[in-house]
Amino acid sequence: MKYATRYILFLTLLVLLPFLAFVHLSIGQVDFSIEEFFSSFLMSGENQMKDIVLQKIRIPRMLMALLSGASLSLAGLLMQTLFRNPLAGPYVLGINSGASLFVALSIMTGIPFFTTDLSLVSGALIGAFLFGMLVLFFAKIVKNQISLLLIGLMLGSFTSAIVAFIQSVSPSEDLKIFTLWGLGSLQKVNIEQIPYIFMFIWIGITSALLIIKSLNAIVLGEQHAKLLGINVSNTRFIIILITAVLTGITTAFCGPISFVGLAVPNLTRILFKTQQHKILIPGTLLIGGIFILFCDIIIKLLENHFIIPINVLTSLIGAPMVIWLVLKRLK
């Protein structure tokens, strides 16, 4: 019976995802007839401009929505598993802040190391990883989960203060770049960059799938995992590494997108009612993609009136969801 529900759920998600992707592609200011849409989709449209709009603007945005949603959600799932805390996530634990700090450094200071073309990406990756290790270090010292979350939030506040300081002494041009980056955008990615982003995320997903056995044991806590023969410290390191790659790559290209990593894995667990990562990982990826796709559809629908940055909308939807989760837990 429970397996039947699981199949139905997966089937629903697998239908919903391409459906929403199609809806997402079909919304915009340029009107397409059905024929035009499909001929443009196959790059054989007679209207060159429409080909460009679909191929170079709508498709990369749609793909980026899927990729960022999937990768941030998976990162959140891994964090929650590692810290055995449903309120953990790259954002809450300050891993995003690490990425932000290093992006701020790379944009606003002249440190030569950061001034390459890949500065944003490398900055975000390094920042995410260093802060991941920092959180891990604190997690070893404090056993209490609430304390860990507080430390994560403090890390966040501390880095925002440093970022604010860097901002206050930076030229306005750099400041503008950083401020815009901070709002988050799914539209800054070229179709040519998508394969690289996909590759990074694919590495993250594959690595996560390769440690399923450890993940399933680590959910029970460090002691249990060790008793079952899992090399916990290795696993922790790998989890932080994967999270850093997933968070870093998305954050670099889309800016910080908050609450997705926190809300989606919880939603997945509630829907599938399991801790089996062979279910949770694909479930989280699908729901994560759908979540951002859905958010961006809302943004697209409102675009004619006002433009909401993606980070604003995910927070608007995600934050109440988290409060609801906490309340549900208290019951």
Place this chain on the structure above:
Amino acid sequence: MSLKTKDLIIGYHSPLLHVEDFTLDTGNIYAIVGRNGSGKSTFLKTLTKQIQAISGNVFIHKKAISTIPLQNFPKYISFVPSRFPDTEYIRVEEFIAMGRNPYTNFFGSLTREDLKKINHSLHLLNISHLKGRFTTELSDGEKQLVAIARSLTQSTPYILLDEPTAFLDYPNKQNVFQLLKRISIQENICVLLSSHDLEQVIKITSKFLLVNKEDKIIHFENSIQQVEDIVSKIFI
């Protein structure tokens, strides 16, 4: 088949207790008794490689446990911690199946053999009816049985339990002790448990490890008379 200690000194970072050399044999139940905080948990954790001994060695089948790789160790000794994990959305059979972790492949897929072991444990502990329930929905007594079932599924010659009855009411305590007695004989397993329920423990075993905190020593005893004497001295 035996578990031996040699010149073992245990403790967290600094020596806490000296352990007189002893041997544990399969098919028997042993109990380690002592006051709260006397070092029973430290002792059990040392035997299960969760903490390192200050000096000396523990041997399983003549192999020093320090030489057994981490991923193989759970094939020798299983351990039931005093607390059951409070993780949500884990079903009883999934929890028990994790006992097969040391044997399963890279992805942790269960073979027919594994499933047989799981069902066997469920059956042995009379908890087949709990299949399909979430562990968070179980009573404390049921949780303890599920935890023991996982240890059994691990197919180890030794099962160590840290205060298995601490959170249980009287009938459940009795039930757990009886089941442990039964499986030690039926499955030819060595069970070592810590407890301060002396009255109950005496009913199932006469082989004791006594923690004498004053003399900083763990001491093996197998005559009931002696045990009662020393225990009364320890607990006063």
Place this chain on the structure above:
Amino acid sequence: MVKCILYLTVFFVFSSCLQNNKNCDSCKLEHQEHPDIVFAQNFSLDKTNESYTLRILHPDNGKIIETIKFQPDSSLKVISLISTTNGMLSVLHLQNNIVGISGIDYVYNHQIKKLFEEKKITSFGDESSILLEKIIASKAGLILYSGFGDHFPHQEKLEKLGITIIPIYDWRENHPLGKLEWIKLIGAIFGKEKEAVQYFNQTVDSYYGLKEKTKTISGKPQTIAGSMIGDTWYAPGGDSYFATLLKDAGTDYVYKNTKGTASITKTIEEILNENSKSEYWINPGKPTKKEILTFVPQAKHLPCFENGVYCYSKNGQKFWEEGIVKPHLLLKDLIEIFHPSLITEEKLYFYSKIE
């Protein structure tokens, strides 16, 4: 502060205004009341004997927001926090009256730079973080800052100390000559009204002289202006000063029919859809194509991106400081871009082609 910067950018890049509802009838009305002010709409200046009454008018509804009385004083010390007033002060050779600027990075005028090096001019930073005591120590009698509808920090205290504070709303004028006309106010303050009026009239003549040239042209190339900030493309509104410049330069600004002086917002899809025929792209806000693409990766799909992108960004400080006082050169540049045959001069003054 960040918001402020964004706000500034949005408005400075395109120098347009938020919902300026005034129509031309009311312009005329004002011209009659204040015959000295011809193009500017956001202030009036009345002279009685030797003293002036300045009224700052709200750019949205024309209501008086501030009335300031002053007497001309050629030795008045001024803190000039915006590039445009620096430009006006320079034109009137008043650099020696400046004691404070916002930051040396934004300065183009060599004289001001020299005075800054000699420590006769100090930097006061952003107005949001300005130090009260530093102002007092500078002995300035006047502060010129960019009006955003907010009062200047510590305004009351400063006024009690006899310091005059004037918000400058040139950036919300809808004609390039209206922006320039604020120079009359600057002239009046320092007793150089005559020079200011003379400069203004000369510039008006040059401007119209250039505009006349475009009457002979046959085709008007379609043009897009502005750029993306975040996910939004901001383009000058149809009634903005920049739209006026584009029109006067003999080009067909693609959003010329939009209402208001405010920047209009577009999504990238709309921009691509509506600009497949645009031949020029003015003011992308970046000095190289590479930089444009990091901000607006989709820009490469604009047909005019290949060969028709022009911006002032290589001469940023010059543009911000002198653009206001040399609108005729701005117009000259634009005509030269769109109709090279009309201008014999070879070099563009503010603009350069983006490669």
